[in-house]
Amino acid sequence: MDPELALELLDGLAEAVLITDSVGQVVLVNATAAALLPELHPGVGLPGSPVAMLAEAYATGADHVDGEHRDRRLRGVRRPLAGDRSAWYVRDVTDDHRHAEALRTERGRTDFLAQAGRRLGLALQRDQALRAAATLPVPYLADLALVVYLPTGTVEYQPQWIRHVGHEPTLGATDWDAVSALPGLVEALDGEAGVPRPWPAGERDGAGPLLPDDLGPAATLLVSPMPGAGRTAGALVLVRAGAREGFDRRDVEVAREFAARAGAAMATAQLYDEQAHLARVLQNSLLPPDLPAVDGVRLAGGYRAAGDSLRIGGDFYDVLPTDGGALFALGDVSGKGVGAAVLTGRVRQSLQTLRLVEHRPRELLGLLDRALLDIPDAARRGQFTTLLLGTLRPEPDGGLRVRVAGGGHPAPLLVDGAGTVTPVQVGGMPVGAVPGARFDETEVRLRPGELLLARTDGVTEARGGPSGTEMFGERRLHRALAEAAGSAPTTLVDRVLHLVDEWCGGHRHDDVAMLAAGPAAGG
Known part of the structure; x- marks a missing residue:
């Protein structure tokens, strides 16, 4: 090919092209190379040239070039030619490099x-x-x-x-x-x-x-x-x-x-x-209270809330001293969490007020029922509570007379010294559910060594075990109580809570509340 025609073709390229001989002397440059690398022209050798990156590439035998020259970013390759000559193809990638750097910066x-x-x-x-x-x-x-x-x-x-x-x-x-x-x-x-x-x-x-x-x-x-x-x-x-x-x-x-x-x-x-x-603040006001000391009566309470964060829920118990004994309540408000806890607080506050005018359990349940029904449904959202409400009266011979009224709540359990567990049937309808509800009442006498346990259905309905879905159930509860017969109320309650916790294995469960009472003498 005619050398002048070849050079004319090279001058049309957008990248710089240099041809060097066997000793690195430049023998040809195209127009782009003359503009981009004016220091290099025919007769100039790459060794020791001011274009440091090309001089270094020639000295080390590298085939790739990447570096800065005259505030421009250059990148190129070397290709061998016949007669130990080399062709250097160099591109100005300054703008590409800036765009890539800007993109990296923006991504950062x-x-x-x-x-x-x-x-x-x-x-x-x-x-x-x-x-x-x-x-x-x-x-x-x-x-x-x-x-x-x-x-x-x-x-x-x-x-x-x-x-x-x-x-x-x-x-x-x-x-x-x-x-x-x-x-x-x-x-x-x-x-x-x-x-x-x-x-x-x-x-x-x-x-x-x-x-x-x-x-x-x-x-x-x-x-x-x-x-x-x-x-x-x-x-x-x-x-x-x-x-x-x-x-x-x-x-x-x-x-x-x-x-x-x-x-x-x-x-x-x-x-x-x-x-x-x-x-x-809400939690501290609604958590079960410390039980008071009541002459002639041993008491123990236990509580677990269903919620993961707040230790409050819809199950509750309370004991209020009275002349010659105490009034106790244990209930289960429908729902869970803060909504149930708010109604729990209302029930407890209402009981504390209503007991000033009425001590009889069944009549007191009736007053509480009317008070809950008077709460606007928008505030109560149709909630109600099941409830056991009773009185504890120590007797001169060391026994304890318990008079208990029921509002649709599971029956309390009588545990005697021999380990026999007997439900004390009370019955009644839920409190605050429907107008005209009927409530029942019964009385039981506890001898020394006997206990009465009131609990919410969160105990028996706790799910766990090998399958993770089986309920704890009445049978396991009765067996646990029988094995703890003759124990103090605190020991009995702690045992049941421990067994329920083990049964659930750390999984969520419903609210749990328990209240155990017995004569102070014996056991």
Whole structure:
């Protein structure tokens, strides 16, 4: 082929082409090579040339070239030709490299926000959310992250802060003078977003309590508000040291997005803390009470709630001392969880009030029934309760007379000293279910060594065993009581609870409540 025609064809290529002889001397360059690598022209040798990456490739015998030259990213290959000559094909991949780098950077930002969102979503307490907000931006977004916020639920209106610089976060409180000395911080706490700005050491006077002592002389500062629920949850301060580039537009967007997510997490955690506090207050008010000391009577109670988080439910028991004895109640409100617990509280409060005007169990059940039916159905949602309500009267000979009324509840069980278990049939209809309900009443006398156990159906209906679905049942309950005959009420109740727990094997079960009573003499 005519050399001039060959060169004309090579000049039409978009990549640089160089031909070198057996000693690395350039013998031909096309137009693209002349523009991209002006240092190389026919007669110049690659060894020792200013195009370092080609010189190194020739010296090492490498077939691939990848490096920087004149602020351009170049990539190429070498192909052998006849006569120990070589053809070098070099492309300018600067734009491709920048696009790939931008894509990697954007993916990194997306991954950061996704991982930060997951971490923040797991922060169910405000301290956890604050810690996550301060630690996650370092080192990806900044060399230092500082969260300044105002505590809730306190009288003092003193700013608090948490700071992270790559090691364990530090916490503290400061005054408004230090907050005002940090540019843009007061505005961010009011919900206003600032812009990145240089922050030389000479401008940091007064903000010292918020900063570590070893912060470099030159830095870039970015302050972002952290929106909460109806108010600003705090302010996020990001600082990049002088050796690191400042915040570009996309960095600012990511920082703002992170600050918004962190603020939402803090607000959610605050709400969770408040709900948990309310739940604890509700729980403490509705948990079965400590049993009172009643002369001539031994008492023991046992309780398990079905819920996984709150130890409250729809099963309950209560013992209220009276002149010459005590009034006891054990019931099972329909439903589970907080809804059942609220009605449980109403039943217990109603009993405490109604007992001031009526002591007879059956009549007291009637009054309670009317009180529950008077509650609007929207508040009660059609709920009712089964109930055993009775009186305990110690006798001079050491026995205990029990008068018990039933409202649709499982019969209490009499356990004598020989291990015989006998249901005490009471009957009656559920309380608060339908108008005009009938309630029954019976009386039993306990001799020394005998116990009466009232329990909810959560005991016998607890599912577990080898199959995981079999009910504990009446037969196992009677056998457990017979084996514990003659024991103190506490021992008997603890034994039954232990067997039920073993039977369920850690699986969920219905609410369980038990109340055992017996004469103080004997046993």
